[in-house]
Each structure stands twice: as structure tokens, then as C-alpha cells.
Amino acid sequence: MKHIALIIRTLAAWIVTLLIVFPLIWLVLTAFKTEQQAIAIPPQLFFTPTLASFAEVNLRSDYLLFARNSVITSFVSTILGLAIAAPAAYSMAFFRSPATRDILMWMLSTKMMPAVGALVPIYVMAQTAGMLDTLPALIIVFTLSNLPIMVWMLYSGFKDIPSDILEAARMDGANVWGEFRHVIRPLAMGTLASTGLLCLVLSWNEAFWALNLSSAKAGTLATLIASYSSPEGLFWAKLSAASLMAIAPIVVVGWFSQKQLIQGLTFGAVK
């Protein structure tokens, strides 16, 4: 009886999971088809895979430019964000003051603002400064919109470092920089890494600002994929190939760090 229950449960879990992931599986399959196979009726499950669509995407749509923009914007905004957020989180975790809590809550509240509320002023400012469709504009906006989450994640990570260790270091005459370098940094590497990863994922997938502030020159992969939305012509194999190249790195990152990413996104409210 117990045995049958386990079999039923296993089957149910696998069937439901495959149903949910089916669109992604289909995307991967379509990426390796020819355009004719991609719209074949009935749909083909078995076919000879081809890399033609990948080559075509690279050749025709300047894929590398958009990929480069995605890499630059997400990495620079992550590093910039860490550089601004880490000292703040450090200060709040190790020099607690009565204001710490209020500052943290205020930072959280800035993340609650809907992006669309700031669309008009940011667009007008970027236009006035001649920064529309430039990488710096995207980098600044990505950094700022991720900053509250980064401070929060780093703060909750730093807070878990036992203060005895710090006191011992201070007794031994370490100054703040030495304390940071030799004591905090080794202990906080994990937190720094997972915060950086979350920021990378968020910037890489960011679509609202990328669609509104950039196009042909500074566009990220999110905007390149959006350009496949036109109803004329069916380029599903190419769309799939482009999408697969755009999402694969981040989905893989997500697989390995899901737990930390989810904790960061929920501001540590779920343990």
C-alpha cells in the first residue's frame, strides 16, 4: 500500500513538473529545428537537430552586440551596486545605531515604488542629457533599482557574523580597513557572492527600463528578443535560438543559487 502511494506520488510530481516546464523544453527543441520543422503540422518531436538558427541569429541580428550590452550593463551595475551597498550594510551591521532600523525600512520602501512611476522623469532626464540609448543610462538605472535589495541582503548576511571575532581583531589592534580585509571579507564572501548573483539575474532579465531607455545601440538581450514580436513572418526557430542563448546562462545560475536568490527577493522574511 505504501509502495503504491509512493509510485502514484512520484508519477504525479513528474507529470505536473514536465507540464509546467514543457514550454521551455519546447523552446529548446525548436531552437535546433529548421524554420519549416518549427511550424510543421503535426508538431515534430523527433528530428535531425541543426545549428543553422544559431548561426543565422548571430549573422543577421547583431546578436553579439546585444549580448555584449547585457554583459556590460549587468556586470558593471552589479559591481557598482556592491561597491555602494557593501559599506552601507557593513556600517549598519557593525555600528548599530537607533536610526539603523529606520534607514533599512526607508530603503525597502524605495524599492516599493513602481518603476512606471519614475518612467517620465527618468526618460526626460535621459533625453535632456543625451543619454537615451546609452549604456551608462542603463547601468545607473539598474544599479539604483537594485540597491535596496543589495543593502538588505548584505545587511542580513553581515549581521550573522559573530561580534566576538570582531572584538578580538580590534583588541589585536586591527583598524577598520584591516578588520574588513582580514576578518569580515573571508567570512562575508558567501553573502557578497549571492548578493552579486541576485543583482546579475535581476539586471540581465530587466525589461522595463531596457525597453524604454534603449534600442539599437545600447539594447540588451531583453530588447533584442522583444524585436521578434512582429507578426509578419514566422521565425520561430530563430526566436527560439536567440531566446535560448539569452536565458540559458541565467537559468543555470538560478539553478545553483535558488535558495539565496529567493531569500534575497523576500528580504529575508521567509527562512
Place this chain on the structure above:
Amino acid sequence: MKRLLPRALMAPAVVTLFLWMIVPLLMTLYFSAVHYNLMQPGEKTFAGFENFEYFFTDPDFGASVWNTIVLLGSVIVITVVLGTALALLVNDPFPGRGIVRVLLISPFFVMPTANALLWKHMMMNPVYGVLAQVAIFFGTTPVDWLTDHPLFSIILMVAWQWLPFACLIFITSLQSLDRDQMEAAGMDGANAFQKFWFLTLPHLARPIAVVVMIELIFLLSVFAEIFTTTGGGPGNDSTNVAFLIFKQALMNFDVGVASAGALFAVVLANIAAAFLIRMIGKNLD
């Protein structure tokens, strides 16, 4: 020195975030009170409340508020109910549980534009799409999802993205459920439903609240999915508040009216945020 250093370390983050918050807000307040069209540079004349009047009496306004609420409500209900069911399904060990968990979370990391086009073309295309083929297989007429049920289609895409998020949070939370208590309840003759209702559900109350609040904030500004698939249409059938503001700002170039709408969106978000902030704040110390 002792007091200066912590402040100096905090300053860059606090100052930039303050500017990021206050400058757009002040500009929006100002823009909402003037006539300002990006296509007609020059004079910005005082408009009083005309922009607000225009935005709130626009026939699209009521529709967009309604669509925003339907979108939010549906996605939240779908993700919480199915997410709980899924989490319970994969909570106890079974062969391949690790792989199932990894697969399940994948849709959450797909960028919104890729998600939207995957559904629009390969799933929902009325002739070649997978859903159409399934319909033909079962002998029914294929549905033109995006034309006939545009809002439902958007709901499906967004729910597909957020279901893994909800599910993963519930899985995490279920792991801290007291197993002894569960067993004791079983010995006392509680059936599966009673165990779920009196033990599991109360345990999940807090994560469910967190999921609802976070989705509330992110889903108020669903944009890319609408932008890349329906464009808010047909008519205004799938226009939400975020998309309506975008349309006023960057398609009609009416900065004044868009700013009035933006202030409305900020107020809307703040109502939702107030609850979340109080909840997270309780957990801080």
C-alpha cells in the same frame, strides 16, 4: 572619528537612493501640473488639475484599473493555490525529487520578453501553436488566445513565471514544519485534510502573506509581457495602469497626463507596500 566613519560608509547608498526617490517624485509632481508634450517643445503652461481630470476621465482609465486588479488577483490566487499544492506534492522524498525542484524553478529565471514571445508564438499561435494542435487532437476548434482572451493570456504568462517563486518559498517553509506534531496528529486519528487544515495551512500563513505582498508589488507594474504580445489590445482589453501610463508618455508624448497617472500608480503601490513593510519590520530584530 568613531561616529563619523559609520556615517561616511553609509552616505553613498543613502544619498543616491534619496536622489533616486526624491528627484523623480518632484519632477513628476511638477510635470503633472503643467501642459507638457515631448513633441511640442517650448512653453510649459500651468494646467492646474487638467492632467488629472484628463487621465481619470479617459475611458481607458477605468478599464485599466479593472484589468490591473483582475491580473493581480488572478495571478496571486493561481500562484498561491497551485504553489501550495505543488509544494505539498514534492515535499516528501521520491525518486528524482532534486531534479524536479530544479526544473520547477526554471520559468522564474526566464526574462519576461522571452517568456512572452515563447507563449505568444509557439504556444498560443492559433494555427501552428502547441495549444492549437492539442485542441485539434481532441477534436475541438483552436482558440485565438491573444485576440479572444487577451487578458487571460497575459495572466497565464505571468502566472507561469511566478508559480515557481511561490512554490519554492512554500517548499522552503514546509521544511521547518514540525514533523513530530504531524505524527502525533496522525496517531490521534486526524485525517490528511485535518492535518493540512489545522497544521500545514497555519504554518504556511506567513509565507503566503509574503508571497502575496511581493507579487502585489511586482505585478502592479507588469509591462514587458503586454508590450511584446498584445500591445494593450485589442482596444483596451489588456491595458493595465502601467501600460496606460507608458502609452500616454511615450506613444502620445503627453508628459503631463502620464505624470498624473504615475502619481496615481505610486499611491496605489504605497497602499500595498505599507502592509509589506510592517510585516517585514516585525521580523527585523
